[in-house]
Amino acid sequence: MSRPELIILGGGCAGLSLGAALAASRPPLHTLILEPRADYTDDRTWGYWAGGELAAGPFEGLERRRWSAWEVRAEGERLVHRSRRYSYRALGGGDFYRTARQRIRNADGVRLKTGVSVQAIAPENGGFSVRTETTGHRCDLLADTRPLSAAYRSAPGLVQHFLGQEIETAGPVFDPDCVTLMDFEAPQAGAIHFLYLLPYSARRALVVDTWLSAAPFEPAHYRAGISDYLAQRFGLRQHRVLREESGQIPMSLLRHRRRRAPGWVRLGGRGGAVKASSGYAFQAIQRQVQGFAQALAADPQGALPPPARAGHLEWLDRIFLLRLLHEPAAAPGLFARLFRRVEPDALVRFLAERPRPTDLLAVMGALDAGPMLATAIKGWRQWV
Ligand SMILES: Cc1cc2nc3c(=O)[nH]c(=O)nc-3n(C[C@H](O)[C@H](O)[C@H](O)COP(=O)(O)OP(=O)(O)OC[C@H]3O[C@@H](n4cnc5c(N)ncnc54)[C@H](O)[C@@H]3O)c2cc1C
Structure with a gap:
């Protein structure tokens, strides 16, 4: 391929989504994606809402399951919401990576190079030079989707840290029709702690031990949390672990800039797509990517990804996060109130x-x- 017009730094959710979107455009922008992973594994499960006016995005139909009921358990109550209009959906990382890569492979102008990580970037002749361990590339435009910098990750705020296990049981245990979004009936230990459960069937589920606190734990800590939870809620003493996934998502009040320099934009988690108070990002990334792909088609040099969310929603989210930072013990009550008082579709x-x-x-x-x-x-000055 000749010198690419665009280099995408990182081939994760945002990078591959953008590559797949550009592969579908005519003519595709000459694009190179640089990704350190040699192989993609089924390393995460994206949950999100879609249906009605909530666009499912370009990966619709790939979901592993959809549910029309979900619950929160807090303050001794089980609060169940149902919807005929919207569904909660789970998309497996493995299915996403496979499909996005297939779409990229089928296009002429977009190429994914794996097993290389970006080491240095410098402006050069109105464009950029990008150095990896093995070679150098030149391009006109950069879309940066690499993980957030260390400075950002160590900024004041909370970390959402979690480990999930997909498990199989000998007999029927789970209600396959209802997702547990948050079960706060677990030790809070001065932090915010809940279990998240996606029941794929009566015998198979993804169970995630999730904490919001200052620092993550060793994996054994979450595994013990899952075992305790399964024993307590379902009386389950034995199960088979099929796979694990884990993550650490910074929940910070720092603002993200979508443009690092002319021609160098940020997308995905690096571009502010993660909702600070919940750690959700998948749908915001899809919206950002679609908007950026359209902007590139109209004016490549001036293209900027749209903001991940409207300013007033960002503001509300920051207030909610501040409340969690200042009073973690209030979290179960806050979510319970939302589920008690707000009508399911509105929520x-x-x-x-x-x-x-x-x-x-x-x-x-x-x-x-x-x-x-x-x-x-009270907290604004401390955190902004
Ligand atoms: C286990 C897990 C579960 C999650 N579940 C949900 C969920 O249910 N719903 C939801 O909405 N969100 C969820 N998220 C949050 C968010 O959607 C994901 O983190 C999402 O993958 C973020 O996309 P991204 O492209 O910004 O980052 P990533 O997908 O992490 O992509 C960043 C890429 O940059 C690459 N990279 C790193 N260093 C370099 C380098 N030097 N040069 C080039 N590339 C580099 C990485 O290898 C990676 O592929 C989850 C996150 C995790 C970790």
Whole structure:
């Protein structure tokens, strides 16, 4: 391939999604994706809402399962929400990587190079030179999707850290029709702790031990949390672990800039796609990528990814995160209030970052705006 017009740094969720979107454009922009992984594994499971006006995006139909009921367990209550309009969906990392790579392979102008990591970037003749361990590349434009810098990761805030196990049981155990979004009936230990459970069938589920606190644990800690939870909630003493996934997502109040320099933009987690208070990013990444692909087609040099979310939603999210930072013990009650007081479809639209004005009013009413604002004002100086 001749000198690429665009180099995508990182072939994870945002990088491969952008590569696949560009592969579908006519004519495709000459693009090279640089990714350190030699092989892709089934390393994560993306959960998100779609249906109705919530676009499922370009990977619709690949989901492993869809559910129309979900629950939160907190303050001794089981709060179940159902929807006929929206569904919660789970997309396996392995299926995503395979399909995105296939779409890229089928296109002439987009190439994925694995097993190389970017070491240095320098401006050169109105474009950039990008150095990997083995060679150098030149390009006009850069889309940077590499993980957040160390400075960002060590900024004040919380870390959402978790380990999940996909397990199989000998007999039927799970209700396959209802996702457990958050079960707070687990030791909180001065942090925010909940279990997340995706029941693929009565015998198979992904169970994730999730913590929001200052620092992660050793893997054994989460595994013990999952075993304790399965014993306590289902009386389950034995199960087979099929696979594991884990992650650490910084939940910080630092702002992200979408443009590092003219022609060098940031996307994905690096471009602010992660919703700080929840760690969700998949749908925001798809929206960012689609918007950026369209902008590239119109004006490659000036193209900028759209913001991951509207300014007022970013603001609300920061207030919610501040409340969690200042009063972690309030978390189960806050989520319980949302699920008790907000109508299911309105809450889905809010959580999916596509709320109607009435949904926002319902959410703000449910959260007792007074204490929320008081916390925000108290903590604002410390964190911003
Ligand atoms: C286990 C797990 C489960 C998650 N579950 C959900 C969920 O249910 N719902 C949801 O919405 N979000 C979820 N997320 C959060 C978010 O959607 C993902 O982290 C998503 O993968 C972020 O996409 P990204 O492209 O920004 O980063 P990544 O997908 O991490 O991609 C970054 C890429 O950069 C590459 N890279 C690193 N260093 C270099 C270098 N020097 N040069 C070039 N490339 C480099 C990496 O190898 C990687 O491929 C989850 C995250 C994890 C880890």
